[in-house]
Amino acid sequence: MEPIGILYGDLSPTILNCSISGKINQGDYVKLKHQENGWVLGKVDSIEAKTNLSIEKSYQVMEGNTVDIQQVISAKLVVIGYRDNRGLMQFPRTPFMAGTPVFGADDDFIGSVLNIGRTKRGRAYIGLVYGHNIPFTVDINSMVQKHISVLAKTGGGKSYLTGVIVEELMKNDVNVVILDPHGEYPAMKEKGNNTKDMLRFNVEPRSYSHKIVVFAPEGGDVALRFTLAQISVKELISIMNLSDARTYIMPLRKAVDAVRLTMSEYSFDDIITELKRQEDSSVSQALEKELRYLKSLKIFDKKGLRIDEIVKDGKVSVIEMKGLPPDVQELVVQRLVYSLFEARKKDRTPPLLMVVEEAHNFAPQQGKAFSSKIMRTVASEGRKFGFGLLVVSQRPAKVDKNVLSQCGTQIILKVTNPNDLKAIGNSVEGLTPTSLDEIQRLPIGVALATSPELPIPLFVEVRPRETDDGGKNVRVVR
Ligand SMILES: Nc1ncnc2c1ncn2[C@@H]1O[C@H](COP(=O)(O)OP(=O)(O)OP(=O)(O)O)[C@@H](O)[C@H]1O
Ligand SMILES: [Mg+2]
Structure with missing residues (x-):
């Protein structure tokens, strides 16, 4: 085995200078022997050429003169660690010796130190360590207890990646609830296409139609309904399209109170009938119009779903909210998450993971959504009750920091917005400036993953989907 370089200069136990003579790239894994701890795994964090060519001399090159150019290549290595004889991850505590040779690391060694292989049940197979044939898996218990963000x-x-995680949860019979604002997830019932990549990743197209139940206002497997009597007058007013909403609170409250005197469950029609008895017809007409509109959404009715109908039997419940206005979606999410969390606390529903797509809308950093408070509560208390969150967002900077910072596992794909990069830099431990820079250039399908069991963030190539992914791009020009 030929070394790719030699340690030189100032050396700490975790950051090393290495002169490079062999073939090695930024991001590659290396191994080197520590005088006390034996073989240790490291990674090339950054690499640069140091040259003696000054700007003045570069003009001589331009003029065609021969100039003696000397160039050496130096890399910064970060030490990942080694497994001790009990199998625990350790780091050297004394500096490495200058002159120590550094070698490229083979897949077996990388796999044995990282210990993220696929063999055990209870682990989710997300993909392969980028550039290697090493499966990358995440412990499902830890993912559900400590939340995860994508x-x-x-x-x-x-x-696409969230779908991969959900497939793994289905294999392990974990209950999942997906808040699906765009109606992308029902497609997961169908088998995906066979692609040539599948062999390399060792996956096959597969249908999960028996595992997925779609709850939708219309056209799903089960009608998505919430009990109207549980929605307050204030909440109703705030999802209506009324200018000067305040003037309508009193009349609506009066009508709803009157209805409640005679019935515990009621419909929009019951409120409308009561409103018609009221004096001010201009007010009641405007309210009636809005109530009819809310009725047409088919989401609130006399009798809503029972929570134990939503989460059961290790299935995936897709809550399809496509077509519902944003504030109604927020209210639906608030009702659903609140009742699920209460039921979970009393053990009336099994442990579950809830996927929150467009999390910046349901748990915003600035402003308030109906669901803000309950999202924050679940993020901070969910782990005690086996209620995990999978937070998905294209605007990390706009997601409530109290929610994002609670995610123990974080998977980051390409991000270019400077504010979002800053938010990621602030919430992910162990990110070096180089890896933050690399996030901007990631090809599609490659992610940076961190988790409590990983000593440093890892680049991972996401495995192909077994199921159909509903998020196809719309072609504008053919
Ligand atoms: N790992 C992958 N392998 C192959 N194709 C992928 C992969 N990841 C994403 N794609 C494709 O890229 C496109 C965008 O993916 P996706 O819909 O998952 O993005 P998104 O981040 O959820 O977007 P949005 O912000 O619009 O919700 C889709 O057509 C999807 O099929
Ligand atoms: Mg999406």
Whole structure:
């Protein structure tokens, strides 16, 4: 085995200078022997050529003169660690020796130190360590207990990757609830296409139609309904399209109170009938119009779904909200998450992971959504009750920091917006400036992953989907 370089200069136990003579690239894994701890895994964090060619001399080159140019290549290595004889990840505590040879690391060694292989049940197979044939898997228990985020710019592959994670959860019979604002996830019932990449990743197209239940206001497997009597007058007013909404609160409250005197469950029609009895016809007409509109959304009715109908049998429940206005979606999410969390606290529903697509809308950093408070509560208390969040967003900077910072596992695809990069830099531990820079240039399908069990963030190539992914780009020009 030929070394690719030699340690030189100032050396700490974790950051090393290495002169490079062999073939090695930024991001490659290396191994080197520590005088006390044996073989240790490291990574080329950055690499640069140091030359003696000054700007003045470069003009001589331009004029065709021969100039003696000397060039050496130096790399910064970060030490990842080694496994001790109990199998625990350790780092050297004394500096490496100058002159130590550094070698390229083979897949077996990388796999044994990172210990993220696919063999065990209870782990989700996300893809391969980028550039290697090493499966990258995440512990499902830890993912559900400590939450997970999937971040990328729009079109960066978040929903595709979320689908990969959901497939793995289905294999392990984990209950999943997907808040699906765009109606992308029902497609997961169908088998995906066979692609040539599948062999390399060892996956095959597969249908999960028996595992997925779609809840939708219309056209799903089960009608998505919430009990109207549980929506307050204030909430109703704020999802209506009324200018000067305040003037309508009193009349609506009066009507709803009157209805409540005679019935515990009621419909929009019951409120409208009561309103018609009221004196001020201009007010009641405007309210009636709005109530009829809300009725047409088919989401609130006399009798809503029971929570135990939504989460059961290790299935995936897709809550399809396509077509509902944003504020109604927020209210739906608030009702659903609140009731699920209460039920979970009393153990009336099994542990679950909830996928929150467009999390910047349901848990915004600035301003308030109906669902802001409950999202924050679940992010901070969910782990005690086995209620995990999978937070998906194209605007990390706009997601509530209290929610994002609670995510133990973070998977980041391509991000270019400077504010979003800053938010990621602030919330992900162990990101070097080089890897933050690399996030801007990631090809589609490659992600940077961090988790409590990983000593440093890893680049991972996402495995192909077994199921159809609903997020196809719309072609404008053919
Ligand atoms: N790992 C992958 N392999 C192959 N194709 C992928 C992969 N990831 C994403 N794609 C494709 O890229 C496109 C965008 O992916 P996706 O819809 O998941 O992005 P997104 O980040 O969810 O976008 P949006 O912000 O619009 O929700 C889709 O056509 C998808 O099929
Ligand atoms: Mg998406």
